[in-house]
Amino acid sequence: MGRPPCCDKLGVKKGPWTPEEDIMLVSFVQEHGPGNWRTVPTHTGLRRCSKSCRLRWTNYLRPGIKRGSFTDQEEKMIIQLQALLGNKWAAIASYLPERTDNDIKNYWNTHLKKKLKKLEANDLYSSDGHCLSSIKSASRGQWERTLQADINTAKQALQNALSLDKSSPISEYTIKPINIDCYPSYIKQEAKMSTSTYASSAENIAKLLKQWTRSDSTNNSEQSKASSSTQFSCNTTNNTNAMTEYSSSFESFEPSNSDQFSQATTPEAAGKFYGESKRELDNEVPLSVMLESWLFDENDDLLI
DNA sequence: AACCACACCAACCGCCAACGC
DNA sequence: GGCGTTGGCGGTTGGTGTGGT
Incomplete structure (x- = not known):
């Protein structure tokens, strides 16, 4: 039973x-700012359900998204957090x-x-077939050192992440040199057609968007063929810059009908803009505090 | 070159909680 | 409090790319 799918x-x-x-x-x-997804299809003429629009924004178009492979630090952090949070x-x-x-x-x-399965399999049995449990006690000191190292890594990663949280995202996304190569090809095309400093300001984006919508159908279809979502990807570092630049252009934009962007000068508001949940914004016994204290506290208990 | 198997990831689906009336 | 709507989340799927044979 239940509610019928919104996309039917x-x-x-x-x-x-x-x-x-x-x-x-x-x-x-x-x-209009991110939100009010219900109105997106009617406002834009997009033949997509609101849910699909929200997902596309949060998972792909939202500024500040880093694409490409995960770093070791990120990987470790995910493992730690998954173990902690599920x-x-x-x-x-x-x-x-x-x-x-x-x-x-x-x-x-x-x-x-x-990866973990592999590690687990490697850990469970040593090369001569002994169960890890017997080894564990024998090499406990070594195991503890490894654990301590992992915790320190997680601490460092978390510290970095939290410092990002605490500082205004705006500062994180301040203007960097434009690297047009990292934009999707269809954006690049427009950029080359119009100006060499694409996306240096929101005005440019607006102009380009207008040009895009005005461009003839032939042009559009060619661009469609030449473009796909995968073309968003280039190398990881550059890609980060690309999205960063993208976001910086957003921040300088002053929307006419909404003040969400201009309000995003406080960390909280900016956080909201960047897709943080209300829960996290409220900071009422937030998970972050719990986790922070868990990781940042002395780990004596763990290492008895 | 053709086929197959596997890996990857964007997008979808269904459930649930929050919210407004 | 009940009901409908909306947004958010986690699990899953299907299309596409890639490497091996």
């Missing part, structure tokens, strides 16, 4: 997003501000699960 309506498009749709969605968020991907993602819960979940399911 006739005429609602499914499947991969096209560059045109992306731009329409980005354009909407620029004007499959609470959203909670885990809140400690990795540049990663989405979907990304973390995917990474866990495709990489870490296997």
Whole structure:
């Protein structure tokens, strides 16, 4: 039983997003801010359900998203947090501000699960077939040192993440040199057509968006063919910059109908803009505090 | 070159909690 | 308090890319 799926309506498009749709969605968020997803399809003319729009934004288009492979530090942090929190991907993602819960979940399911299984298998039996439990006691000191090292790594990672949380995201996403190579090809095309300093300001984005929507159908179809979501990816470092630059252009944008962007000058408001949940913003016995104290406290108890 | 198997990840689905009326 | 709507979350799926044979 239950509520019928929101996407069962006739005429609602499914499947991969096209560059045109992306731009329409980005354009909407620029004007109205992220939220009010219900109104997105009607406002933009997108034939997508509100849920799909929200997902596309939070998992792909939202500024500040880091793509590409996970670093060792991120990996360790995910492992630690997963052990602590379970499959609470959203909670885990809140400690990795540049990663989405979907990304973390995917990474866990495709990489870490296997990796841990392997490690577990290696740990359970030594080369001569002895069970780890017997070894554990024998090499307890070594095991403890490893654990301590892991905790320190997690501490460091968490400290970094929390310092990101505590400082204003705005400062994190301040303007960096534009590296146009990292934008999706369809964006690059527009950029080359119009100006060499693409996305140096929100005005430019607005102009480009207008150009895009005005461009003839032939042009559009060519761009569609030449573009796909995978073209968002380039090397990891550059990609981070790309999204960072993308976000910086957002921040300088002053929407006419909403003040969500301009309000995002406080960490809280900015946090909200970057997709943090209300729960985290309220900071009422937040998970972050619990986790922080857990990791930052002396670990004497653990190492008896 | 063609086929297959596997890996990866974007997107979907269904459930649930929060919220407003 | 009941009900409908919306947003958020976690699990799962299916399309696409890639490597091996």
